[in-house]
Amino acid sequence: MRILIAGDPQDGQLARALLDASRARSGIDLIALGRPRLDLLHRASIADTIDDVRPDLVVNAAAYTAVDKAESDADAAFAVNRDGAGALAAAAAARGVPIVHLSTEYVFDGSKRGAYVETDVPNPLGVYARSKLEGEAAVAAANPRHLILRTSWLYAPYGQNFLRTILRLARERPQLRVVADQQGAPTDAPHLAEAIRAIAARLDAQRPAQPWGIYHAVGGGETTWAAFATAIVAAGARLGVPQIPVIPITTPEYPLPAKRPANSRLDCAKLERVFGVRLPPWQQGVAECIAELESVPA
Numbered sequence: 083m084r085i086l087i088a089g090d091p092q093d094g095q096l097a098r099a100l101l102d103a104s105r106a107r108s109g110i111d112l113i114a115l116g117r118p119r120l121d122l123l124h125r126a127s128i129a130d131t132i133d134d135v136r137p138d139l140v141v142n143a144a145a146y147t148a149v150d151k152a153e154s155d156a157d158a159a160f161a162v163n164r165d166g167a168g169a170l171a172a173a174a175a176a177r178g179v180p181i182v183h184l185s186t187e188y189v190f191d192g193s194k195r196g197a198y199v200e201t202d203v204p205n206p207l208g209v210y211a212r213s214k215l216e217g218e219a220a221v222a223a224a225n226p227r228h229l230i231l232r233t234s235w236l237y238a239p240y241g242q243n244f245l246r247t248i249l250r251l252a253r254e255r256p257q258l259r260v261v262a263d264q265q266g267a268p269t270d271a272p273h274l275a276e277a278i279r280a281i282a283a284r285l286d287a288q289r290p291a292q293p294w295g296i297y298h299a300v301g302g303g304e305t306t307w308a309a310f311a312t313a314i315v316a317a318g319a320r321l322g323v324p325q326i327p328v329i330p331i332t333t334p335e336y337p338l339p340a341k342r343p344a345n346s347r348l349d350c351a352k353l354e355r356v357f358g359v360r361l362p363p364w365q366q367g368v369a370e371c372i373a374e375l376e377s378v379p380a
């Protein structure tokens with residue numbers, strides 16, 4: 083099976099994790115391409131790349147992910163997350179190729195008491211979130227053979243993410259103040275990549291009716307940003323990270339341009355029921371990520 087990943091194989095967290103996951107397995111020929119070779123803003127690059135690679139499946143791990151910058155840069159966010167995603171899905175559809183597209187729990191406003199299921203009504207709070215929700219619709223309209231995977235709080239040993247920021251700040255500051263009133267599930271990019279690989283293997287079985295649609299795919303369990311930060315600092319002891327205190331604060335005490343949902347929890351039962359895929363507990367992801375960082379020579 084040949085899979086084309088849209089996303090930079092060095093700088094894109096999920097694109098890189100997918101590439102690593104495929105190296106660990108035989109039977110998957112995976113190609114990850116970022117800009118300029120595959121630029122979601124340039125339709126010719128999309129068409130040329132799909133024609134060159136001739137994939138059995140496209141995974142869209144490329145996105146405009148600067149959540150706060152998007153508030154003052156809406157055109158750029160929508161160009162990539164809605165129009166670019168739609169163009170990639172359409173180009174794949176024109177060649178009879180299904181697409182796995184990544185989305186976010188930010189499509190919800192966080193007002194639900196329990197974990198969100200796929201049929202809950204979205205209500206995005208910010209520009210990035212709206213651009214991702216409209217991207218879901220664009221992908222679904224352009225390519226009926228789509229899987230939309232909503233994930234949350236993604237991190238990896240590389241790229242720009244909360245875990246790496248906390249490790250850096252813990253070395254620079256005497257204490258950290260982190261919001262404790264937003265709940266969600268940290269998702270280890272290698273765990274999500276492995277889930278996508280397992281899903282792709284099921285699709286490869288060429289069942290006549292595939293369960294296309296929206297799925298939630300996040301790390302197991304739930305926590306708050308403050309508790310996540312506390313776990314990162316504790317696990318970081320293996321890296322020599324000073325064991326500084328993490329002070330829980332409220333969202334209004336840490337104002338940001340984009341509003342975030344207070345409840346980011348996603349129910350992943352559908353993914354397990356349909357594909358038999360469940361991501362490991364988020365704490366396992368933190369431990370594995372720190373172990374990976376420990377193994378990298380300084």
Ligand SMILES: NC(=O)c1ccc[n+]([C@@H]2O[C@H](COP(=O)([O-])OP(=O)(O)OC[C@H]3O[C@@H](n4cnc5c(N)ncnc54)[C@H](OP(=O)(O)O)[C@@H]3O)[C@@H](O)[C@H]2O)c1
Binds near residue numbers: 184236
């Ligand atoms: N990070 C999170 O916490 C989180 C949470 C929920 C959902 N998600 C979703 O999960 C997916 C993967 O996120 P991630 O964290 O892996 O993102 P990431 O690390 O920010 O990587 C995004 C990739 O998209 C590329 N990209 C941006 N504009 C592009 C364009 N016009 N054409 C081609 N590539 C372009 C970037 O390349 P450049 O280096 O060239 O800019 C980068 O390689 C995204 O759909 C994101 O919305 C992320």
